[in-house]
Amino acid sequence: MSAARTEITRTETKILSMGPQHPSMHGVLRLELTLDGEVIAKVRPDIGFLHRGLEKMGENRTYAQFVPYPDRLDYVASFSNNLAYCEAVEKLAGIEVPRRAKWLRVLFLELQRIASHLVWLGTFALDLGAWTVFLYCFREREIILDLFEMATGARLTYSWNRIGGLAKDLPEGFARACQEFLELMPARIQEYDGLFSGNRILRARLEGVGLLPPEVGISYGASGPTLRGSGVDYDVRRVEPFEAYSEIDFNVATSPLCDCYGRYLVRIEEMRQSLRIIRQVLEGLPEGEVMAKVPRTLRPPAAEAYAHVESPRGDFGVYLVSDGGDRPLRVRLRAPSFCNLAAIEEMAKGAKVADIVAIVGSIDIVLGEIDR
Amino acid sequence: MIERLREKFPKGILESSEHGNETLLTVEPAVLLDLCRQLNAAGFDYPADLTAVDDGKGLRVVYRIFSTSERRYAVLSVPVARRGGSLPSVSSVWRGAEWFEREVYDLFGVHFRGHPDLRRILLPEDWEGHPLLKE
Numbered sequence: 001m002s003a004a005r006t007e008i009t010r011t012e013t014k015i016l017s018m019g020p021q022h023p024s025m026h027g028v029l030r031l032e033l034t035l036d037g038e039v040i041a042k043v044r045p046d047i048g049f050l051h052r053g054l055e056k057m058g059e060n061r062t063y064a065q066f067v068p069y070p071d072r073l074d075y076v077a078s079f080s081n082n083l084a085y086c087e088a089v090e091k092l093a094g095i096e097v098p099r100r101a102k103w104l105r106v107l108f109l110e111l112q113r114i115a116s117h118l119v120w121l122g123t124f125a126l127d128l129g130a131w132t133v134f135l136y137c138f139r140e141r142e143i144i145l146d147l148f149e150m151a152t153g154a155r156l157t158y159s160w161n162r163i164g165g166l167a168k169d170l171p172e173g174f175a176r177a178c179q180e181f182l183e184l185m186p187a188r189i190q191e192y193d194g195l196f197s198g199n200r201i202l203r204a205r206l207e208g209v210g211l212l213p214p215e216v217g218i219s220y221g222a223s224g225p226t227l228r229g230s231g232v233d234y235d236v237r238r239v240e241p242f243e244a245y246s247e248i249d250f251n252v253a254t255s256p257l258c259d260c261y262g263r264y265l266v267r268i269e270e271m272r273q274s275l276r277i278i279r280q281v282l283e284g285l286p287e288g289e290v291m292a293k294v295p296r297t298l299r300p301p302a303a304e305a306y307a308h309v310e311s312p313r314g315d316f317g318v319y320l321v322s323d324g325g326d327r328p329l330r331v332r333l334r335a336p337s338f339c340n341l342a343a344i345e346e347m348a349k350g351a352k353v354a355d356i357v358a359i360v361g362s363i364d365i366v367l368g369e370i371d372r
Numbered sequence: 373m374i375e376r377l378r379e380k381f382p383k384g385i386l387e388s389s390e391h392g393n394e395t396l397l398t399v400e401p402a403v404l405l406d407l408c409r410q411l412n413a414a415g416f417d418y419p420a421d422l423t424a425v426d427d428g429k430g431l432r433v434v435y436r437i438f439s440t441s442e443r444r445y446a447v448l449s450v451p452v453a454r455r456g457g458s459l460p461s462v463s464s465v466w467r468g469a470e471w472f473e474r475e476v477y478d479l480f481g482v483h484f485r486g487h488p489d490l491r492r493i494l495l496p497e498d499w500e501g502h503p504l505l506k507e
Contacts, residue, residue, distance in 0.1 A: 048494035055479075056503055218440060221419040221468030232440070234418075239443055306436070308420075319434075321425050329428070334421045342471045371494060
């Protein structure tokens with residue numbers, strides 16, 4: 001090319017908005033992409049489209065009135081949010097939850113984990129163009145939702161944890177139905193893994209994409225499979241066991257790969273471990289009450305409490321500050337996806353636009369908990 | 373650990389206590405950044421949470437930092453003014469602090485000096501006021 005032609009040929013970066021309405025942006029998320037051709041120079045997530053002021057609302061509700069609200073945060077794994085809130089209130093007010101309730105909470109949390117990971121897996125595969133996996137995952141998820149409906153009456157936001165335990169004990173037939181689920185699930189997980197890991201295109205789109213070095217992940221406060229996919233074995237169930245987890249055997253799934261594929265491997269293994277946990281709960285479930293004696297209007301002492309659980313997305317925490325009144329002074333909701341999404345700045349380095357879909361998918365965010 | 377920190381920051385630590393696996397410290401804003409750097413160097417590497425509490429009498433910013441190696445928390449409580457309050461940003465110590473501090477600015481109005489990109493994160497950019505303050 002002549003000198004005159006090369007002078008006028010240059011590249012410029014361009015800013016492109018991906019979202020908030022986009023078929024593969026999980027929820028209302030806007031990513032401001034600065035593109036240098038097809039390569040991403042910078043990614044700035046723009047959140048807040050789903051901000052409903054839940055923390056402020058918590059200050060104007062009694063402790064019991066606020067119970068159904070946390071379900072609406074991470075609505076794909078509502079049992080975990082609801083559990084963390086109830087635990088925080090129980091800690092604040094010094095309420096001891098009966099043993100049977102602790103074991104049942106583990107049961108429901110693990111069923112919730114599988115259901116959430118199935119949504120993740122199905123939509124992740126769908127984002128990458130694999131339709132079949134999506135339909136298979138949702139078929140199994142229906143069975144779990146049927147179990148939840150049998151026990152709680154609801155399919156998505158159950159508000160089943162109450163301050164002091166659970167709303168009700170298991171209904172007749174639940175244990176048998178759950179057992180049937182445990183029997184068919186391992187083969188199904190094998191099927192998904194086969195369709196996924198055996199697909200060269202999926203592997204090529206995920207391996208080496210979205211790298212998150214472990215120290216960077218820790219510095220971001222990332223958690224859950226997003227952090228464990230970088231080899232860090234931080235799992236609240238193991239590090240700060242809650243409910244009955246200290247009495248149950250399970251492995252914490254990690255992967256040293258640090259990429260999207262590593263995060264996939266962690267979640268697949270977690271589903272298997274969840275089945276293992278549920279099996280132990282059904283075998284070892286203690287007898288007794290599922291609800292402690294709690295005063296009608298709870299006035300915890302003027303103090304603070306922090307409780308956190310391992311939700312399917314990571315470290316979900318609730319921080320309560322009380323002034324001795326019937327409603328909290330402050331309800332702080334610490335959502336794992338908030339920190340996990342912030343880390344996308346690191347994971348998207350050198351990525352192309354198509355990779356962003358895989359990266360966002362691999363983090364498994366729910367805007368409800370990010371925005372609150 | 374409290375002993376060592378009190379030695380390094382004789383005037384900076386107003387109150388301290390231990391509770392299970394948590395070390396709770398009430399910290400003067402002037403020593404916050406240095407203290408955070410020390411904590412990070414001592415293995416407190418994971419910013420579990422960074423938020424603020426307005427208890428009606430005053431405003432404080434609360435830092436909950438976890439040590440992944442020792443499995444314990446350092447919880448810092450830093451008093452700050454309700455109007456025009458500012459603190460040094462600790463986003464240079466823990467990257468997660470960047471978004472946490474934006475949220476505290478958005479909802480409580482605290483300025484974080486040295487923050488690379490201090491703007492609202494949840495509310496629209498043209499929103500007026502800081503809703504979680506108790507007026």
